[in-house]
Amino acid sequence: HVEDSLGRKPTKQQWDVILHGEGLARVTAGPGSGKSLCLALRVVRLMPVSQEAPRAIIATTFTERAAKSLRERIVQYFDNLCTAFPKLRLIDVTKVRVGTLHKLCHDLMVQYQYERYRQFRLMNRLEQRLFVQEFSSFSSSEPKPGHEAIWKQMSELFEGHDAASNRLWIPGSKYPPSALRRSKGLAHCFDRFVEEQCDTGQLTHAGGAWAALSELYGEYLAALDDNKRMDFAHVQGRFLEFLESPKGQDLLLGNGLSPSPGIEYLLVDEYQDTNTIQALLAFALAKRTRNFMVVGDDDQAIYRFRGGTVDCMVNFHLRPNEYWQDGSPIREYPLSINHRSSPALVGHTQDYLLEFPEMKRGGVRVPGKKRLVSSRTDPGYHPVVWMQVKQRTGMGLRVAQRIHWFKQHGIIEDYSQCAILLKSTRTRAKVPAEIVAELRRLGIPVYNPASSEALASPVVAIAMGALLGVLDPPQQDRPTFQESINGFDELHDLINAWRSAFDAAIAGPDGLVLAKYVEEANIAIQDTKPGRRCKTTLDQLFAHILNLPPLAAVVDARDSVEAGHLAAGGLMIESFGKVPLKQRFDDQDRTDFHNQIPRSTKGSGVAEWWLNRFYRAFLAVAQEEIPGEHPAEDAPYPVGHVPLMTIHQSKGLEFPVVMVGDLVPRANHLKPSGELVFHQRLRKFCGKTPIKDLEAQLIQDSVRLFYVAFTRA
Numbered sequence: 001h002v003e004d005s006l007g008r009k010p011t012k013q014q015w016d017v018i019l020h021g022e023g024l025a026r027v028t029a030g031p032g033s034g035k036s037l038c039l040a041l042r043v044v045r046l047m048p049v050s051q052e053a054p055r056a057i058i059a060t061t062f063t064e065r066a067a068k069s070l071r072e073r074i075v076q077y078f079d080n081l082c083t084a085f086p087k088l089r090l091i092d093v094t095k096v097r098v099g100t101l102h103k104l105c106h107d108l109m110v111q112y113q114y115e116r117y118r119q120f121r122l123m124n125r126l127e128q129r130l131f132v133q134e135f136s137s138f139s140s141s142e143p144k145p146g147h148e149a150i151w152k153q154m155s156e157l158f159e160g161h162d163a164a165s166n167r168l169w170i171p172g173s174k175y176p177p178s179a180l181r182r183s184k185g186l187a188h189c190f191d192r193f194v195e196e197q198c199d200t201g202q203l204t205h206a207g208g209a210w211a212a213l214s215e216l217y218g219e220y221l222a223a224l225d226d227n228k229r230m231d232f233a234h235v236q237g238r239f240l241e242f243l244e245s246p247k248g249q250d251l252l253l254g255n256g257l258s259p260s261p262g263i264e265y266l267l268v269d270e271y272q273d274t275n276t277i278q279a280l281l282a283f284a285l286a287k288r289t290r291n292f293m294v295v296g297d298d299d300q301a302i303y304r305f306r307g308g309t310v311d312c313m314v315n316f317h318l319r320p321n322e323y324w325q326d327g328s329p330i331r332e333y334p335l336s337i338n339h340r341s342s343p344a345l346v347g348h349t350q351d352y353l354l355e356f357p358e359m360k361r362g363g364v365r366v367p368g369k370k371r372l373v374s375s376r377t378d379p380g381y382h383p384v385v386w387m388q389v390k391q392r393t394g395m396g397l398r399v400a401q402r403i404h405w406f407k408q409h410g411i412i413e414d415y416s417q418c419a420i421l422l423k424s425t426r427t428r429a430k431v432p433a434e435i436v437a438e439l440r441r442l443g444i445p446v447y448n449p450a451s452s453e454a455l456a457s458p459v460v461a462i463a464m465g466a467l468l469g470v471l472d473p474p475q476q477d478r479p480t481f482q483e484s485i486n487g488f489d490e491l492h493d494l495i496n497a498w499r500s501a502f503d504a505a506i507a508g509p510d511g512l513v514l515a516k517y518v519e520e521a522n523i524a525i526q527d528t529k530p531g532r533r534c535k536t537t538l539d540q541l542f543a544h545i546l547n548l549p550p551l552a553a554v555v556d557a558r559d560s561v562e563a564g565h566l567a568a569g570g571l572m573i574e575s576f577g578k579v580p581l582k583q584r585f586d587d588q589d590r591t592d593f594h595n596q597i598p599r600s601t602k603g604s605g606v607a608e609w610w611l612n613r614f615y616r617a618f619l620a621v622a623q624e625e626i627p628g629e630h631p632a633e634d635a636p637y638p639v640g641h642v643p644l645m646t647i648h649q650s651k652g653l654e655f656p657v658v659m660v661g662d663l664v665p666r667a668n669h670l671k672p673s674g675e676l677v678f679h680q681r682l683r684k685f686c687g688k689t690p691i692k693d694l695e696a697q698l699i700q701d702s703v704r705l706f707y708v709a710f711t712r713a
């Protein structure tokens with residue numbers, strides 16, 4: 001029945017994984033080897049064959065997109081099985097617990113009504129940045145004494161370019177890093193503290209900048225609890241506490257009732273990118289039954305900058321003794337047959353991995369790992385393109401011409417079949433900007449899922465221009481509040497483009513209704529009592545704008561790139577609105593949010609302090625990152641558009657042709673990121689020895705990153 005539903009037979013390697021019984025197992029799955037198929041079919045098999053309740057099975061994935069795909073596969077395969085065995089329909093397969101680990105932690109604590117997690121909201125990464133900027137004294141315009149030591153002694157946390165101001169902060173600068181840089185560095189620091197199980201008592205005892213960071217961390221934890229908020233990292237720390245509680249034991253052991261059958265089986269995908277606290281959680285969940293399967297590929301570990309450590313996958317066979325103090329046996333399952341790529345490409349990528357002596361060292365790859373081979377035939381063309389030019393100028397033209405040639409000669413049938421993968425796709429950078437310009441000059445549409453692209457899109461420009469027409473309209477008696485914001489040149493350019501787009505839209509044949517609504521919303525704000533909340537909230541205001549022409553037609557076309565950009569804009573507005581305010585509107589004992597728009601006590605418009613946050617915090621941060629997954633999950637690369645994405649964004653995807661950029665000619669061109677430098681310094685407070693050869697680790701991470709890029713073809 002499995003073969004009938006798939007249209008082919010699973011390989012022996014795949015069947016071994018699907019039919020694995022009880023106990024610990026490590027599945028080393030190379031790219032294109034069918035690991036998602038194996039995970040889904042293993043879950044499907046456990047319910048009727050092993051007679052496990054769906055809620056007794058947990059399957060975790062790395063991204064929401066992967067979780068959605070796994071759920072759909074499980075439902076599809078189980079439904080096919082029910083066609084042959086109708087009685088199986090009594091099993092509610094949708095109750096299998098599938099999701100990212102942080103989302104599962106949140107959902108389970110809510111379901112079991114954990115006392116220390118009642119009415120908490122799980123923040124996305126954008127919300128966390130804004131929350132830190134709102135509540136941390138380190139992000140204020142006048143930092144406390146002792147804070148200066150942090151950015152001077154730990155400059156790697158704050159070095160970088162501000163998208164809004166177009167300013168670069170480097171160590172030794174006479175001025176402090178911007179509030180944006182400080183909030184970003186601090187959020188990263190706080191995530192690492194909990195993910196690496198750092199001893200904050202040791203931080204305090206170390207004195208200086210470490211003690212100041214420890215104090216700020218305590219301030220942050222208190223703000224989270226006071227405002228009922230939790231970020232992705234700390235929800236996992238709270239879940240570890242929950243598992244020790246009586247309700248957590250109900251989850252683990254069951255209580256004899258159908259909603260709580262206990263945890264019998266745990267399957268973790270992309271285990272090579274697991275961090276310390278996630279490994280702790282996984283072994284805690286699997287402690288009772290030892291029915292724990294990890295799936296991943298050490299050669300595709302690319303998330304060290306987020307705290308991921310390939311060591312979890314490579315040394316998985318050593319961990320039972322460390323976590324459980326026993327020598328539980330582990331079954332090894334290799335998935336070493338690639339069903340996606342040509343033999344030439346697979347052979348090249350395997351040779352590429354082992355060309356570097358750093359990849360042959362002990363502890364870098366899973367012991368005894370098999371060489372990947374291909375089951376495909378040669379397609380007759382080279383699916384990975386590499387170009388070398390003496391000067392970068394002209395690269396965009398060559399890339400665009402080559403893609404056009406691919407389409408003309410039938411190598412690809414649609415532009416979405418040729419992906420351009422770079423380390424960064426910010427179109428302010430010279431290479432991405434040149435590529436995009438040349439593709440568009442040849443009439444080739446481009447899709448870039450970066451948040452900065454969404455904010456710059458024509459439809460988002462109209463929507464944001466209309467929103468600013470309500471919040472901060474130009475008036476004869478006073479300038480806009482925007483004009484009082486100094487040091488944000490790039491942001492001013494973007495906002496002015498939004499205002500121009502709105503003016504052009506309302507001057508068109510479909511703009512009358514939108515112009516009238518903006519005028520009425522302005523009057524409603526003026527009619528609000530000074531210092532009080534407006535009746536319409538920020539998200540309601542933006543939603544109403546999207547439901548009016550000319551934007552309503554774009555929203556209705558749900559599968560279009562423009563609709564995805566509007567959805568991204570809506571998510572950003574929602575994220576800003578959900579962030580609590582440190583400042584209160586009145587003396588009432590309740591929490592206020594950015595979503596509530598206050599009337600000014602001085603003028604006739606929106607309160608100046610609120611607009612200051614809207615411009616300096618929200619819009620500035622939103623230019624840098626997007627909350628969670630891109631909204632267009634069903635179409636990560638729309639038909640008819642060349643996907644221009646980062647290598648990290650391409651993980652889990654596949655394309656007939658891949659063009660890879662940003663290769664470096666020599667290893668000494670590599671520079672450790674600020675996150676990596678900080679993590680190296682933090683290790684001594686986490687019970688870990690510093691990494692002896694940081695340069696070797698840089699090479700390994702770079703090799704893995706490009707290996708992921710090459711194997712998307």
